[in-house]
Amino acid sequence: MPFEELKPSLDAAYQKIAKQINVPGFRRGKVPPAVIERQFPGAARDEALNDILGAKYVEALEENNLTPLAQPEVEVLKYDDEGPLEFTAEVDVKPEITLPSYDGLSASVEDLAVTDEDVAEQVDALRERFGTLIDVERPAQEGDFVVIDLVATQDGEVVDGAEIAGFSYKVGNGGMIDGLDEALVGVNVDEEKTFTTQPGQRRAWSARTSR
Known part of the structure; x- marks a missing residue:
């Protein structure tokens, strides 16, 4: 310039x-x-x-x-x-892309085989997705949704930040706290269960179901 x-x-x-x-x-x-x-x-x-x-x-x-x-x-x-x-x-700029000719190209797609098990699996998934939760008059079992309060203690003292109230959880879902699913199976409303997890750290969790 x-x-x-x-x-x-x-x-x-x-x-x-x-x-x-x-x-x-x-x-x-x-x-x-x-x-x-x-x-x-x-x-x-x-x-x-x-x-x-x-x-x-x-x-x-x-x-x-x-x-x-x-x-x-x-x-x-x-x-x-x-x-x-x-x-x-x-500076990076928008590239110019030249599409090749697709005349003469062919593709083959294999037929998709759908089994009765595949259909049942999808139907069950839709039922769970759009289903409505209702209260039941029996102990909790695997597959139930429960509303729980969780409190963790270590050496008798409540662990800071390890308290959850009104948490909705599917029994048997796994992946949250080792031992939680086992503690919830058979529990009744307003019943409290205490279980120990993470061996070596002496940490105990108390789970109370509110419904």
Whole structure:
């Protein structure tokens, strides 16, 4: 970018700075560029550079019909007094993809065999997904949903942050706390069960069902 194109941005930067500073002997907005350079070396050039880079970057994208996918990495190569500006902007751009011809292509798909077991499995999954929970008058068994309160103790003291209230849990689901499913099978409403887990740490959990 030649200096002739840079000069309007530099002049605008000097005018902007002149309106923002107070220099004894000069009215605000009337401070000469030479005085601004003595007081704030390079400030106008930096201000102009920010304005120029953005405009020229967009111009380059439009001229080359590029669609950027991120912010560019800009490197200024040359920016001397009254000299040209040279910079590079590196950015990932939207690629041009040429689709191959699909004439003559063929594909074969094997028939999908659906068994009665497959159908039953999907039906059971839909029943569980859209089913409605109802209270039952019997001890909990595997597959039931229970609402429980959990409290963990270690050496007789409640473990900080290891208390859960009103937690809905499917008995037999597994993957939460070792021993929980076994403790819940056969438990009644408002009954409390204590079980120990994580051997070596002497940590006990108490589970109470509320429904």
